[in-house]
Amino acid sequence: MAEKLNKNKIEEYENFIEKKLKRDLAEIEEILEKKYENYSHWADLKSLIQGLKLQQNEEKEYDIAVDMGCSVFAHGRIEEENVVFVNIGCECYLPMDYNEASKYADIRIKVIEREMEHYRKLAVQVKMNIKLFLLAIEELNTNFNN
Helix, strand or coil: CHHHHHHHHHHHHHHHHHHHHHHHHHHHHHHHHHHHHHHHHHHHHHHHHHHHHHHCCCCCCEEEEEEEECCEEEEEEECCCCEEEEECCCCCEEEEEHHHHHHHHHHHHHHHHHHHHHHHHHHHHHHHHHHHHHHHHHHHHHHHHC
16 A cells, blocks of 8 residues: 555656646746847847947948848938937837937846846756655655665
8 A cells, every 4th residue: 555655656746747847947948048039139239339339430321231021131321320219118119329228228138137037046946846856756766665
């Protein structure tokens, strides 16, 4: 009877690890990957703005090529050098000068860093739970074999 209880408990723990904990870990890692992408976009914007600030006194006009999708580019010229349009969410673009855009990018980067830290901590907790259950399974196996 005790052997059957141990077998059932081991099976229950293994199922919990596979069906719940590993799935939770995969979801957290997927969210983290999206956060890293978002972080990368804001860091790119920040470096672009810094580059534009450096070139601000050198040139008055910029030639650009905007990807319209499917590798189709629209060529254009930017004549106003002090304004950049920043996507603030929901595909809503707000005109900002370089300093405003840089500050806004800094704020978004800090928020994303806090979110990533939160999800990293969650991932560590799930990994600790997996290890805890694996240790419990190992303990049940040693008791079962003795």
